[in-house]
Amino acid sequence: MTREEAIAILEAAGLADDKAFPTLEATIACALHDAPFRDASAVRQLVEASSKRLRERVEKESPDEALTETMAGDFRLNGDLLNGETLHGTDIINVTQSRRGLSALLVIFYLEAARRAGLEAAAVDFPGHVLLRVETPEGPVALDPFSQGRLVLPSELTRRALHAGLTLHVADRLDLLMAPISDRQAVIRLQNIVFARAMTAQAYDLAERSALRRAVLDPCDHRPWLDVAAARERQGILNGAMEAIARAREISDAVEASTAYSLHKIRLRLN
Incomplete structure (x- = not known):
């Protein structure tokens, strides 16, 4: 499985109803998105x-x-x-x-x-x-x-x-x-851990991929796109970071202060 095929599976999972969420296949796709062809x-x-x-x-x-x-x-x-x-x-x-x-x-x-x-x-x-x-x-x-x-x-x-x-x-x-969470939230929780550890280890490409997986698994949540932007900024991919922030702003009803600040900071670096 290629990375493109893995992300396609995750995008389909993101659109699925919680009761039909493909927990195992989504978790496998997350692993193959990081290290394909296994x-x-x-x-x-x-x-x-x-x-x-x-x-x-x-x-x-x-x-x-x-x-x-x-x-x-x-x-x-x-x-x-x-x-x-x-x-x-x-x-x-x-x-x-x-x-x-x-x-x-x-x-x-x-x-x-x-x-x-x-x-x-x-x-x-x-x-x-x-x-x-x-x-x-x-x-x-x-x-x-x-x-x-x-x-x-x-x-x-x-x-x-x-x-x-x-x-x-x-x-x-x-x-x-003991409040239960959905299977979707469980898979996203796992990707949250990946993101945090990857950022700590300065493995920013891995952090970006994990944040992107969260974004497609829950298309209504703008916060993963902010993490995508942060990981891209650390890699020096400033245009990509701005695109991720724009995605977050499209999803969010109100632009958070952190979003506006991040956008301003990247623009300053581009100028």
């Missing part, structure tokens, strides 16, 4: 095999236990402790090979297996971490894909929220802490 068949095989095994386990175990035993036990998917600050764990093809990744990527595997096995699950954009919400007969529970899919108790959710800087009023609200 074979992604192992990703699909892992998802199919794990969902088959999960269907077997669900007949004898609770939904959360079946997910944990299948994904972390049978298929050895776990958090990447050695390369935590790199981008290896954000690429679904790399993670399929190593079985180690970030929670924002691992949750995609959990979601795909759960849905195919008939379970109700959703990603939770917990502060600084992505968890998995699973509906059980006793009510919703939270699993941590990064920590071998283990159950996260309500008391620990509150503790983590307080540690992340949330107020006690918010940290005590499990309905807020």
Whole structure:
């Protein structure tokens, strides 16, 4: 798959309804947009095999236990402790090979297996971490894909929220802490991580691509185009940065101060 073919898949996903959003294929396209011409068949095989095994386990175990035993036990998917600050764990093809990744990527595997096995699950954009919400007969529970899919108790959710800087009023609200996000938002959350790490590593071409992916996955959000502009500016692509800011202004109802400032700054550099 070429970069052009990958971005076409993401553009189609961006126009899809949330209920029809192609989570797995969009995540694969994101990986191939960065490093094209790779074979992604192992990703699909892992998802199919794990969902088959999960269907077997669900007949004898609770939904959360079946997910944990299948994904972390049978298929050895776990958090990447050695390369935590790199981008290896954000690429679904790399993670399929190593079985180690970030929670924002691992949750995609959990979601795909759960849905195919008939379970109700959703990603939770917990502060600084992505968890998995699973509906059980006793009510919703939270699993941590990064920590071998283990159950996260309500008391620990509150503790983590307080540690992340949330107020006690918010940290005590499990309905807020476990609020599900759409699959589209989960894929975009992963690309947010890629952008932040790429900018820190001064890999501005990679940062630009990740921001562009967010822009096409959510065509109604102007903010990714501001990130595209920032990455292009760092590369010295000033006309391209201005074009990205113009796209942001087209989408946004009101021009934000940061947009106007960025445009003014680039114009000064061009002059």
